[in-house]
Amino acid sequence: MTQLVLPFSRMAEAAPYMDPTRFHYISQDQSESFEGFDDFDLLAFDWYDVHSQRTDTAKILVYVTRAELFFFCESPAALERVQGIVDDLPQDESLSTEQALYRFFGRLLKGDMDYLDRFELAINEAEASILSGVPAAQKTNTLQQIIAWRRELLRLKRYYEQLSAILDELADNDNQLLSRALSRRMSILGNRMDRYLGAVRNLQEILSQMREAYQSQLAIQQNELMKLFTVVTVVFLPLTLLTGWYGMNFVGMPELGWRWGYPAAIGVSLLIVAGLLRHFKRKKWL
Secondary structure, three states: OEEEEEEHHHHHHHHHHOOHHHHHHHHOOOOOEEEEOOOOEEEEEEEOOOOOOOOOOEEEEEEEOOOEEEEEEOOHHHHHHHHHHHHHOOOOOOOOHHHHHHHHHHHHOOOHHHHHHHHHHHHHHHHHHHHOOOOHHHHHHHHHHHHHHHHHHHHHHHHHHHHHHHHHHHHHOOOOOOOHHHHHHHHHHHHHHHHHHHHHHHHHHHHHHHHHHHHHHHHHHHHHHHHHHHHHHHHHHHHHHHHHHHOOOOOOOHHHHOOOHHHHHHHHHHHHHHHHHHHHHHOOOO
């Protein structure tokens, strides 16, 4: 088995091992997802590193025949990842290209479900925090976190959809490049990929519910604030009436010439405020 791992800039090093027409087609970088030919398969996907903080993707192109397995990588990070996987493969001459391809995808996906489980745990904890009440100081951070999670899940969805399509095509094995046993194993990997996709879609639904809960919590807090403003308005409305009434200064108003008129106005105002506050507390508005 001939095996190469090269960056796109050094793709020409694979030319001696390939038919010129075939190499020209591959070097044009026109392939997408999966292309099956009579005696070789061409796989292309945008690799996304779920185990790092990087959010960019890098294209990985895989050329596989019965005797050759070549990897072409767009970025140094993708090259390092592929090279690390290839170096971990058994250095055994009996290892066929189809077996190496199967083990490559198996190791590429290693640890992804653990990552998705941790992702789900973080979302569930955030959802519980939101349902218990979002402090005002955390509102902006919570919204930014929800937006960041939505973007992450969208990237994961696109990544797994590409790999799912590739694995399904490999399992179909239309050109009979893989043995029947390896075709079944690719089908098993495809089923695992479907579980990953299902987990991502489930997380997207949870995140949508979390966003709705967040918006509901904000609406509740706004309602509480509006209730407070309403109570303050209702309390001061009769006091405003009294002030406007006795501010007219009509000649025949007896309270204006009464010695205790001013203290009486203060007492009436306090009684009105106390009565309204008691009423609101009985109605549980305060």
